Every structure is written in structure tokens, then in C-alpha cells.
Amino acid sequence: MLVDFEQIKRAQAGDSVAFNEIVTAYRKRILGTITRLIARPEDVEDVAQEVFLRLYFSLDQLRTAEVFEPWLYRLTVNAAYDYLRKQRRRQEYRMSDLSEQQMIMADALAGGRADSDQREAKKTRETVDALLGAVSEADRILLMLKELEGLSLKELEKIYNINENALKVRLFRARQRVLKAFEAVAKRKEPVKAG
Amino acid sequence: MNRMHDSIDDQLESLFRAYREACPAPEPKPEFMPELWRRIEARQRFAFSFRRMANALVTAAVAASIALGVYMSLPHGVSSNPSYYTSYVEALANANTIETPDIVAPVRLDLSDSQ
Numbered sequence: 001m002l003v004d005f006e007q008i009k010r011a012q013a014g015d016s017v018a019f020n021e022i023v024t025a026y027r028k029r030i031l032g033t034i035t036r037l038i039a040r041p042e043d044v045e046d047v048a049q050e051v052f053l054r055l056y057f058s059l060d061q062l063r064t065a066e067v068f069e070p071w072l073y074r075l076t077v078n079a080a081y082d083y084l085r086k087q088r089r090r091q092e093y094r095m096s097d098l099s100e101q102q103m104i105m106a107d108a109l110a111g112g113r114a115d116s117d118q119r120e121a122k123k124t125r126e127t128v129d130a131l132l133g134a135v136s137e138a139d140r141i142l143l144m145l146k147e148l149e150g151l152s153l154k155e156l157e158k159i160y161n162i163n164e165n166a167l168k169v170r171l172f173r174a175r176q177r178v179l180k181a182f183e184a185v186a187k188r189k190e191p192v193k194a195g
Numbered sequence: 196m197n198r199m200h201d202s203i204d205d206q207l208e209s210l211f212r213a214y215r216e217a218c219p220a221p222e223p224k225p226e227f228m229p230e231l232w233r234r235i236e237a238r239q240r241f242a243f244s245f246r247r248m249a250n251a252l253v254t255a256a257v258a259a260s261i262a263l264g265v266y267m268s269l270p271h272g273v274s275s276n277p278s279y280y281t282s283y284v285e286a287l288a289n290a291n292t293i294e295t296p297d298i299v300a301p302v303r304l305d306l307s308d309s310q
Binding site for chain 1: 228
């Protein structure tokens with residue numbers, strides 16, 4: 001744990017310095033998780049702030065220190081889920097939807113100014129994002145927490161409050177659906193490679 | 196077939212790994228904390244004004260109930276109006292006494308003039 005329970009207790013009592021310390025300790029981790037969950041860099045800070053906002057207003061409900069991290073993850077998952085539900089557009093990156101930063105990026109890509117690493121990273125993000133379109137938003141987040149965040153089943157159990165077997169079944173089904181989508185993409189690509 | 200499935204599985208694994216590397220945690224912007232506190236205060240203000248409005252509404256409702264209760268318990272105007280003491284049948288009998296034959300007497304038709 002990145003903070004001790006004393007800090008949490010002080011924050012619960014309304015100490016803004018203690019709350020700032022908690023945010024500072026966790027914000028990079030939360031930003032990273034949200035980046036991978038929503039795949040829209042321009043909205044990451046906004047969602048992260050929503051997570052800490054929810055934390056601030058629900059901190060008094062926390063009773064024990066050991067549930068703090070799973071609880072913070074649950075807030076993160078819920079905020080990301082709400083965001084994805086609102087968006088629903090995923091891969092539809094129309095030019096009218098692009099932020100100024102993305103427009104610059106798109107221009108640079110079109111003009112060949114962006115370096116190949118950046119282009120490759122963007123392509124990977126888009127591919128995974130499209131593949132995860134094969135599952136529901138809830139399963140997409142679950143799969144990402146397992147595959148990308150590397151959370152264990154025990155940790156996921158605490159976050160989702162469901163038993164390990166149910167979790168395993170959900171994960172297996174979600175992974176199978178993604179695998180199927182990936183297989184279809186791979187098959188489509190093969191003739192191109194041959195030609 | 197199984198080997199092909201395994202290879203797809205491996206490819207997916209490596210794609211996930213590449214995705215993880217393609218999505219590094221961004222550095223928080225300097226305005227992250229001030230913006231967060233601005234949002235917290237905005238929500239607190241909203242909650243506070245909502246609570247105040249709700250309190251005012253409850254107070255007004257309680258005051259109105261008390262006022263209405265007091266008004267209803269006062270015997271104002273009751274003694275001057277005798278209809279408060281009579282039943283519906285009595286009030287009807289009072290209004291249509293036997294001295295009002297146009298209502299209670301049978302209708303007589305005089306047909307001699309018409310012939």
C-alpha cells in the first residue's frame with residue numbers, strides 16, 4: 001500500500017493535506033490504469049479526477065485499511081465503465097470528434113512526421129481497442145484488469161465482490177470472444193501477406 | 196488445429212503486451228490537483244445549496260401544516276351557519292317544505308280549453 005491507514009483516517013476527518021497525499025501517491029497508477037481501460041488519452045485526466053472526486057465523497061465509508069486499494073480500483077473501474085458507456089463510439093474516431101492534440105497527431109501521421117514507434121503504438125492501441133469491441137464494456141474492463149493490469153483472481157474477487165469461479169467463467173468467455181475476433185482478423189490478413 | 200489455436204493465443208498475448216507498452220501512464224498535468232479541488236468544491240457547493248433548499252422546503256411544509264391544523268381546529272363561523280348541525284336529509288326537507296306545492300303537488304293538465 002502506498003499510504004498508511006493514519007493518512008486515510010486523517011483524510012476521513014477532513015484533513016485536505018492528507019487527502020492530497022493520497023491523491024499524489026496513487027494518481028500515476030490510476031492514470032495508467034485509466035489510460036489502458038479507456039484508450040482515449042485526452043480524457044484520461046478527466047476520468048481520473050472523477051475517481052478521486054468519488055473517493056473524496058465516499059472516504060468516510062471505508063472501515064479497514066486492507067480494502068483501500070481494491071476499493072480504489074473499484075471506483076476506477078466504475079468511473080471507466082461510466083465513461084465507456086457514455087462514449088459507446090470506440091473506434092469511430094471521426095475527424096470532427098478529434099481534440100486539437102489528436103488533430104496535430106493525425107496531421108503529423110498523415111505527413112509522415114510522426115516517428116514509426118508512435119505510429120506503431122497508435123496502431124496497437126486501435127487494434128486492441130477494436131478487438132475488445134467483441135465483448136461488453138464490463139467484460140472488456142475485467143479482461144483488461146486481468147491481462148493488462150496483471151491483477152490476480154484474488155484481487156479481482158475483492159474488486160468485483162463475486163466468487164472466483166464466477167470470475168473465471170466470465171474471464172474465460174470474454175477471452176474466447178476476443179480470441180475469436182482476433183482469429184478472424186488474422187485470417188483476413190493472411191491472404192494479404194501471401195500476396 | 197490445437198497448435199494453430201495456441202499460436203493465436205500467443206499472438207494475442209504479445210498484442211496485449213505491446214498494448215501495455217503503447218499505453219504508458221501519462222505524467223499528471225500541473226493543474227491536476229487545483230482542478231480536482233475545484234470540482235470537489237463545486238460539488239460541495241451544489242450539495243450544500245441543495246440541502247439548504249430541501250431544509251427550507253421542509254420547514255415551509257411543517258409551518259403550513261401547523262397553520263392549517265390550527266385553522267381547522269378553530270370553531271370559526273360554525274355557530275352562525277345552522278347547516279353544520281343538520282344532516283343532508285334534514286337540509287333537503289327544510290329547503291322543500293310542504294308549503295311549496297309547485298314542487299310536491301301533482302301536475303294537473305286542463306285539456307278542456309284546447310278542444
